[in-house]
Every structure is written in C-alpha cells, then in structure tokens.
Amino acid sequence: MDLTNVRWRKASYSGGNAGGCVEVTVTRDTTIAPHKSGEDVLYMMRDSKDPDGPKLAFTAAEWDAFIAGVKDGEFDSIA
Numbered sequence: 001m002d003l004t005n006v007r008w009r010k011a012s013y014s015g016g017n018a019g020g021c022v023e024v025t026v027t028r029d030t031t032i033a034p035h036k037s038g039e040d041v042l043y044m045m046r047d048s049k050d051p052d053g054p055k056l057a058f059t060a061a062e063w064d065a066f067i068a069g070v071k072d073g074e075f076d077s078i079a
Contacts (some may be wrong), residue, residue: 001034003027003044003055005027006024006025006027006044006053007025007077008023008024008046008048009023009024009025010022010023010040010048011023011024019046021047021049022045022046022048022049023045023046023047023048024043024044024045025043025044026041026042026043026044027041027042027044028041028042029042030042032044032057035059035061035069036057039059039060040060041060042057042058042059043057043059043060043063044057044058045058048054055071
C-alpha cells in the first residue's frame with residue numbers, strides 16, 4: 001500500500017500531542033486496498049505514532065457508520 005503522496009490530517013482533539021493520536025486521509029486511489037476496489041473513494045486511518053505501520057481502509061458507508069458510532073459513544077471506554 002503506497003500512501004507516500006497523500007496528505008494525512010491529525011485529529012483536531014489531539015492538541016499537538018504526539019501520543020495516542022490517529023491521522024486520516026481520503027483517497028480516490030482504490031488500488032491501495034484491492035478488496036475495496038469497487039469504491040469511488042477510500043477513507044484511510046493510521047496511528048500517528050507509527051506512520052509506517054498498519055492502515056485501516058473504510059468505504060464511504062463504513063466511514064459514515066464509524067463516525068456515527070464515535071458520536072454515539074459506541075467506542076467509549078467502560079473502564
């Protein structure tokens with residue numbers, strides 16, 4: 001997956017903190033995730049502490065569902 005030419009954006013709530021942040025980008029190059037090649041765009045996410053590490057690829061529908069879950073508190077810690 002070659003994402004060297006994309007512009008990653010850090011979450012606005014990161015406050016410039018280098019720890020525990022995610023970065024996102026949107027790309028029309030769906031060849032980077034062949035299993036989702038039928039899509040027009042992909043939303044990509046990575047850990048800002050490990051930019052060369054794994055990346056998650058979301059279709060538009062998956063991204064919308066993820067964002068809705070975040071807003072609804074679905075991923076909030078219960079500890």
